[in-house]
Amino acid sequence: MADNLKDKVALLTGGTSGIGLEVARQLVARGARVVLAGRSAPQGQAAAQALGGPEQVRFVAADVSQENQVQALVAETLAHFGRLDLLFNNAGAEGTPGPLVETPAQGIEDILATNVTGVLLVLKHALPALLAHGTGVVVNTASYIGTVMPFPVALPYGASKAAVLSITRGLAADPARQQDQLRVFAVCPWTTDTPMIDRLAGGNPKAKQQFATVNPSGQLATAANVAQVVVALFAGEADLPSGEAVLVDHGGATSRVQPMRYE
Numbered sequence: 456m457a458d459n460l461k462d463k464v465a466l467l468t469g470g471t472s473g474i475g476l477e478v479a480r481q482l483v484a485r486g487a488r489v490v491l492a493g494r495s496a497p498q499g500q501a502a503a504q505a506l507g508g509p510e511q512v513r514f515v516a517a518d519v520s521q522e523n524q525v526q527a528l529v530a531e532t533l534a535h536f537g538r539l540d541l542l543f544n545n546a547g548a549e550g551t552p553g554p555l556v557e558t559p560a561q562g563i564e565d566i567l568a569t570n571v572t573g574v575l576l577v578l579k580h581a582l583p584a585l586l587a588h589g590t591g592v593v594v595n596t597a598s599y600i601g602t603v604m605p606f607p608v609a610l611p612y613g614a615s616k617a618a619v620l621s622i623t624r625g626l627a628a629d630p631a632r633q634q635d636q637l638r639v640f641a642v643c644p645w646t647t648d649t650p651m652i653d654r655l656a657g658g659n660p661k662a663k664q665q666f667a668t669v670n671p672s673g674q675l676a677t678a679a680n681v682a683q684v685v686v687a688l689f690a691g692e693a694d695l696p697s698g699e700a701v702l703v704d705h706g707g708a709t710s711r712v713q714p715m716r717y718e
């Protein structure tokens with residue numbers, strides 16, 4: 456039987472690195488055609504080339520916080536592949552964790568611009584194409600932070616991810632959406648071994664290991680762990696109702712650790 460992801464067209468924001476890149480790899484392996492979006496053209500072009508030929512994988516440079524760039528991203532996706540079936544709304548910025556009283560306003564705005572405005576703009580411009588064939592699937596990337604676990608050192612980031620959950624559930628509950636076939640999900644990953652964590656650890660392996668040791672298993676999640684869940688949602692293999700938020704927390708880690716503090 457043919458894979459139900461074969462020839463589907465997927466748009467992945469934040470598709471050039473970490474979790475997004477791994478989702479792209481798994482979708483390509485199942486025969487989907489993918490557009491990777493990110494701001495860095497050299498990184499995006501290298502990622503696209505490594506994954507497959509231009510008939511299956513394209514990179515489009517776009518900053519999701521800029522409406523004109525998001526509009527162009529969706530237009531280029533349709534121009535290249537003629538349709539859009541799957542959206543991984545995943546681009547995210549972590550900012551610089553620390554006490555709120557020491558956080559510059561610009562730092563707060565930068566996080567919200569990518570993680571909230573970006574998620575909304577991508578949906579705004581991708582929804583018509585996703586609805587055109589009546590079977591679109593959206594997966595938005597939230598986090599365990601700010602949704603199931605308070606995180607005092609990263610209040611703006613946590614707030615942005617709570618907003619992603621609100622957007623997911625609001626869209627799924629929209630009566631207009633219930634009449635069409637669009638399915639909308641969120642994924643809430645536990646701390647995952649990606650370049651984002653390398654940046655937060657300042658490139659220091661010991662600091663990175665500290666992220667792992669707050670988990671009772673002593674391990675970070677892998678991008679592949681999270682990607683398998685995302686791809687199952689795209690393929691309908693998880694058979695979950697629209698609006699579901701799936702916590703990928705490495706065996707219940709969020710119920711067993713204390714929130715990180717900044718002393």
Ligand SMILES: NC(=O)c1ccc[n+]([C@@H]2O[C@H](COP(=O)([O-])OP(=O)(O)OC[C@H]3O[C@@H](n4cnc5c(N)ncnc54)[C@H](OP(=O)(O)O)[C@@H]3O)[C@@H](O)[C@H]2O)c1
Binds near residue numbers: 547598599645646647
């Ligand atoms: N790693 C974790 O522990 C973890 C846990 C929970 C949730 N998450 C979430 O997972 C998602 C993916 O993160 P990751 O861990 O895979 O990190 P990553 O490897 O740093 O990937 C982040 C991706 O987002 C893109 N991006 C960032 N800002 C953007 C913008 N304004 N416009 C367009 N693209 C932008 C980056 O490309 P450019 O820099 O080239 O734009 C990159 O492709 C994020 O939403 C993150 O918040 C991560």
